[in-house]
Amino acid sequence: MSTTKTKGGEFLIKETNAQDIFIPEQWNEEQLMMKKTCDDFIDQEVLPILDRIDSQEVGLMPSLMEKAGELGLLGVSVPEALGGMGADFVTSMLTTEALGAGYSAAVAFSAHTGIGTLPILYYGNEEQKKKYIPKLASGEWKACYCLTEPSSGSDANSGKTTAKLTADGKHYILNGQKMWITNGGFADIFTVFAKIDDDKNLSAFIVEKEFGGISLNPEEHKMGIKGSSTRQVFFNECKVPVENLLSERENGFKIAVNILNIGRIKLAGAAIGGSKRAATQSIKYANERIQFERPISKYGAIRYKLAEQAIRIFASESATYRASQNMEDAIHELIAGGMEKAKATLKGIEQFAVEAAILKVHGSETLDYVADEGVQIYGGMGYSAEAPMDRIYRDSRINRIFEGTNEINRLLIVDMILKRAMKGELDLMGPAQKVANELVGIPEFSEPDDTLFAYEKKLIANFKKAILLTAGGAVQKLMTSLSKEQEVIMNIANMAIETYVAESTLLRVEKMVSMKGEASCEVQLAIARSYINSACDKIWIEGKEALNSFAEGDELRMMLIGLKRYTKQEPFNAKAARQTVAQALIAENKYCF
Amino acid sequence: MKILVPISNVPDTTSKISFANNDTEFNKSGITFILNPYDEWYALVRAMELKESGKAEKVTLIHVGLADSEPTIRKGFALGADDGVRIDGEGDAYFVAEQVSNYAKENGYDLIMAGKETINYNGSSVGALIAGFLDYPFVSLATKLDVEGTTATLEQDIDGGTQIVExxxxxxxxCAKGMAEQRIPNMKGIMAARTKPLTIVAAGQNNNFTNVKSFALSAGRTTCKMIDENNMDELVQLLHTEAKVI
Amino acid sequence: MSILVYTEINKGKVKKASLEAVNYASKIAEITGASVTAIAINADASQIEEIGKAGAKKILSIKNEELTSLDNSLLTAAVEQAAKTENAKVIIFSFDLVGKAVAPRLSAKLKAGLVAGAVDYPVVNGASLEVKKNVFSGKATAIYSINTS
Structure with a gap:
């Protein structure tokens, strides 16, 4: 797809051609049909029984998974030879998005197809794959993933679960306790992380419930996703055949990290699906609810919310599919270079781990925003457990916590960028030096370019300079103590998130205009400009806070002047832009982009 | 047994209907087209069930329409139909039925299953027209169908009850409601759809006796009026002056 | 010329929809100056009278028990025969089980234009008849012009 090879994290220093990105307006007929099947499944099989799902009626979730399996929804990413559909990565993102609207069922499905199935699919040997994958793809077996322990959450490698080889060398004996295990209540297959003897790093094991020595605590009482089974799982002298060691000894942590990269971008996709449905419900309610003899969608205060929901969803979606296609391209390139598919998939996705972390944060925070404003648009009914916003609001919240908390992901964004720069994979130093020189040089006063997108592109380029200025200053001033200055890291991460998403949104609309013409993209232009406008102000605030915290005196003043210059905008009527967006939503009576 | 299922390409049920060219044409812009639900849920799904139970050897879709309706034919493939024919032309029910009949005559089908009506033009005519052209027996609005050998047993709703027809x-x-349950196409079916043969045939006779001169939107449903239960006079008044039913 | 209307007896009574169809035909007759002929299958004297009152000038009473079986190919043949002897230009059915089965069959036999589910009285415009019907499942109406007789 891309004509020029794109590398992960490179958006910070490189301009991207709109024609090189994938946009959701390019889905083909087959992909849309697959999405429709997922949508129909959610509409017909999941939404009518949400209360029963949330009451954890015995056997209901497993039977739902079996139905999904019959339709092929659990094997989208699984190769055809192993009973799946063999769909490409971007297509699997689309089905993930559609199924993401399934509340607790969405969590059960994604835990099964993602962390439940993928470690075996990508790290299993032929025998392991043949034995487990077809039954996981069909839904006959349900899977869960046992990494987190009571004392090891974000610090996953500190787990205390042990594996000891038996004297005859035929089995490992697992002992330990795992926590927050999604699908734990009914899973047949457990991927368990444990340390062999006194190893420093985790190893992974495929454990069948049938092996024995597994016991479960009762269901956790949770704030939301109440229908999702979440258990503590205890391994007590659990006897696992040696051939069920997954990959190599001490490779477990790497498996966990790599699977999380996939989980993160998938979470962003699922969040988009949930967000779109929640936005549609908000729009419908605003059109129906009459106050002072007019539907509340006539009022500017409500229109602001409807528009802002849509703007953020559109932006998150733009970035998610841009990155998905980048991953896809990277995978194909690695396969073309002779790498085996499973390995290439992991490597390709790992290359864009920075983007995956960005998307995880942005997708989950967009969903939270949409849910929160959804409650507000519903007013009193928003707080009623009889109306849909109650469940949306409670269920959305977990997304900022699992698959790595958003704070951990923000730390990772900056950490990975800096590590890549140190290793020379990402040339930050050159561009950062340029920015530093620009600060002491004479500001350029070039003629304004009023061709379409020229101004917005200039802004995006400036955002990148703002990041280089702030991050460069932080590295220089704080040196090795930067890793301890988490507030500053959060600032830089937020600047990177806003820049990547704003740029993706602009590129999408630019490509749309090239496909359909400017006249039919009026609303999308309003969305992109609106998003960039808000992003610009956020970048200023984040940058300012960071600079003020580590610089001082003339140097601080000079850096602040630079930051101001890079976040300088022409006047923009955000109210008018949001009105344009809201009117389109209200007329269509649904999220319509 | 070979089954032929004529299908229509219709606007999605949630579409906002509007008209173009001085209200003489349906405005297709921004409209999602779907396989006519009655053709899909009742006719095609039952045809697939007959195939799955071994009673039918082949299910063929036939559609009279232009190339832009091919995605709808492929949706039918995703649901399991074996192959399809598109007759390249457009016209009213008479035109469509005549084209389908000509094709059916040449290629020999034992059972032709139409949906009870389309959701765009609501004519309920194509099935009976085909029966007329082919001089085959016709059972309208069937709610159940089974086939043994060359005998079909059907049920249809009649005034005040149901009747069983052989x-x-x-x-x-x-085919009407009751014939089968709606199915969701599975991923395998969707991926197989692009490999199924679709034959395109030029339209034959051009007998089209009716055409739409103009469209108009129906008056929307008016809002509910709540009347106090103690105020019968107002109710009577409204029923007389506004609803005009008394 | 004449306008033919199909009527149906159900449970000893002329169906309400059939009487409406006769009335509908008489309205067309008023506009075009044609006369209305109704077909009554196995009707008794009082039922025939009722059909007459609804606006039929002439009633073709057909006595044939086989036709009550609702076999649409026999009914189609009977109406086709009547249409030929009466030199009918317009044939009216009510939009029900029988009408939906017989009218299109007849249309195919007679090579005649068909509009199913008319909701308003027609307008004559030169050689063609214009009829209004509901379309898009009630979301809109369309004026159809029929160009055959």
Missing amino acids: AQLPLVIS
């Missing part, structure tokens, strides 16, 4: 193949039926 008919000999070859046969044309129109």
Whole structure:
């Protein structure tokens, strides 16, 4: 797809051609049909029984998974030879998005197809794959993933679960306790992380419930996703055949990290699906609810919310599919270079781990925003457990916590960028030096370019300079103590998130205009400009806070002047832009982009 | 047994209907087209069930329409149909039925299963027209169908009850609610859809006796009026002056 | 010329929809100056009278028990025969089980234009008849012009 090879994290220093990105307006007929099947499944099989799902009626979730399996929804990413559909990565993102609207069922499905199935699919040997994958793809077996322990959450490698080889060398004996295990209540297959003897790093094991020595605590009482089974799982002298060691000894942590990269971008996709449905419900309610003899969608205060929901969803979606296609391209390139598919998939996705972390944060925070404003648009009914916003609001919240908390992901964004720069994979130093020189040089006063997108592109380029200025200053001033200055890291991460998403949104609309013409993209232009406008102000605030915290005196003043210059905008009527967006939503009576 | 299922390409049920060219044409812009639900849920799904139970050897889709309706034919493939024919032309029910009949005559089908009506033009005519052209027996609005050998047993709703009908193949039926349950196409079916043969045939006779001169939107449903239960006079008044039913 | 209307007896009574169809035909007759002929299958004297009152000038009473079986190919043949002897230009059915089965069959036999589910009285415009019907499942109406007789 891309004509020029794109590398992960490179958006910070490189301009991207709109024609090189994938946009959701390019889905083909087959992909849309697959999405429709997922949508129909959610509409017909999941939404009518949400209360029963949330009451954890015995056997209901497993039977739902079996139905999904019959339709092929659990094997989208699984190769055809192993009973799946063999769909490409971007297509699997689309089905993930559609199924993401399934509340607790969405969590059960994604835990099964993602962390439940993928470690075996990508790290299993032929025998392991043949034995487990077809039954996981069909839904006959349900899977869960046992990494987190009571004392090891974000610090996953500190787990205390042990594996000891038996004297005859035929089995490992697992002992330990795992926590927050999604699908734990009914899973047949457990991927368990444990340390062999006194190893420093985790190893992974495929454990069948049938092996024995597994016991479960009762269901956790949770704030939301109440229908999702979440258990503590205890391994007590659990006897696992040696051939069920997954990959190599001490490779477990790497498996966990790599699977999380996939989980993160998938979470962003699922969040988009949930967000779109929640936005549609908000729009419908605003059109129906009459106050002072007019539907509340006539009022500017409500229109602001409807528009802002849509703007953020559109932006998150733009970035998610841009990155998905980048991953896809990277995978194909690695396969073309002779790498085996499973390995290439992991490597390709790992290359864009920075983007995956960005998307995880942005997708989950967009969903939270949409849910929160959804409650507000519903007013009193928003707080009623009889109306849909109650469940949306409670269920959305977990997304900022699992698959790595958003704070951990923000730390990772900056950490990975800096590590890549140190290793020379990402040339930050050159561009950062340029920015530093620009600060002491004479500001350029070039003629304004009023061709379409020229101004917005200039802004995006400036955002990148703002990041280089702030991050460069932080590295220089704080040196090795930067890793301890988490507030500053959060600032830089937020600047990177806003820049990547704003740029993706602009590129999408630019490509749309090239496909359909400017006249039919009026609303999308309003969305992109609106998003960039808000992003610009956020970048200023984040940058300012960071600079003020580590610089001082003339140097601080000079850096602040630079930051101001890079976040300088022409006047923009955000109210008018949001009105344009809201009117389109209200007329269509649904999220319509 | 070979089954032919005529299908229509219609606007999605949630579409906002509007008209173009001085209200003489349906405005297709921004409209999502779907496989006519009655053709899909009742006719095609039941045809697939007959195939799955071994009673039918082949299910063929036939559509009279232009190339832009091919995605709808492929949706039918995703649901399991074996192959399809698109007759390249557009016209009213008479035109469509005549084209389908000509094709069916040449290629020999034992059972032709139409949906009870389309959701765009609501004519309920194509099935009976085909039966007329082919001089086959016709059972309209069938709610159940089974086939043993060359005998079909059907049920249809009649005034105040249902009747069981026996008919000999070859046969044309129109299918109504009860015939089958809606199915969601599975991923395998969707991926197989692009490999199924779709034959394109030029339209034959051009007998089109009706055409739409103009469209108009129906008056929307008016809002509910709540009347106090103690205020019967107001209710009577409104029923008389506004609803005009008394 | 004449306008033919199909009527149906159900449970000893002329169906309400059939009487409406006769009335509908008489309205067309008023506009075009044609006369209305109704077909009554196995009707008794009082039922025939009722059909007459609804606006039929002439009633073709057909006595044939086989036709009550609702076999649409026999009914189609009977109406086709009547249409030929009466030199009918317009044939009216009510939009029900029988009408939906017989009218299109007849249309195919007679090579005649068909509009199913008319909701308003027609307008004559030169050689063609214009009829209004509901379309898009009630979301809109369309004026159809029929160009055959």
